[in-house]
Amino acid sequence: MRVFVCVLLLFVSLKAEDFITKMEYAKMLYSNPRGIGCILCHGPKGEGMIIAKYKHKGKNMELKAPAINSLSRERFFKALKGSDSVMPKYFLTNDEIEALYFYVTSEVNR
Ligand code: HEC
Numbered sequence: 001m002r003v004f005v006c007v008l009l010l011f012v013s014l015k016a017e018d019f020i021t022k023m024e025y026a027k028m029l030y031s032n033p034r035g036i037g038c039i040l041c042h043g044p045k046g047e048g049m050i051i052a053k054y055k056h057k058g059k060n061m062e063l064k065a066p067a068i069n070s071l072s073r074e075r076f077f078k079a080l081k082g083s084d085s086v087m088p089k090y091f092l093t094n095d096e097i098e099a100l101y102f103y104v105t106s107e108v109n110r
Pocket residue numbers: 030033036037038039040041042051064065066067068071075076077079080084085086087088090100
């Protein structure tokens with residue numbers, strides 16, 4: 001009986017280690033989807049940031065990635081389904097986009 005309980009506990013603890021929360025999954029995906037992390041351009045929490053500074057005809061210019069933490073679901077999906085100018089095209093599934101949306105708009109992330 002004791003052995004059985006031990007084996008059961010071991011099994012339970014191994015299972016627990018396998019388990020990642022929806023939030024952890026979403027964060028992982030945001031940091032590294034298909035090799036190019038959203039995080040690199042949109043910042044750690046989707047707050048947007050300056051990607052590059054350069055000069056154009058003697059003027060200082062900035063290339064910015066917009067904040068994506070308070071967009072509507074429709075706009076978020078549209079941006080990831082279509083191809084925009086600077087952003088790489090990712091070919092993410094709806095579930096992946098849903099997870100990303102969950103991550104950047106979640107309260108825990110503020
Ligand atoms: C190479 C930099 C870069 C990366 C990487 C990147 N983005 Fe973007 N993103 C941009 C830029 C710049 C724009 C503004 C539109 C444009 O010029 O493409 C944008 C636009 C968007 C928009 C639309 C914003 C709006 O106001 O409608 C969303 C949503 C978005 N990105 C989400 C993501 C997500 C999610 C990822 C990761 C899967 C990601 N982006 C990766 C640079 C990037």
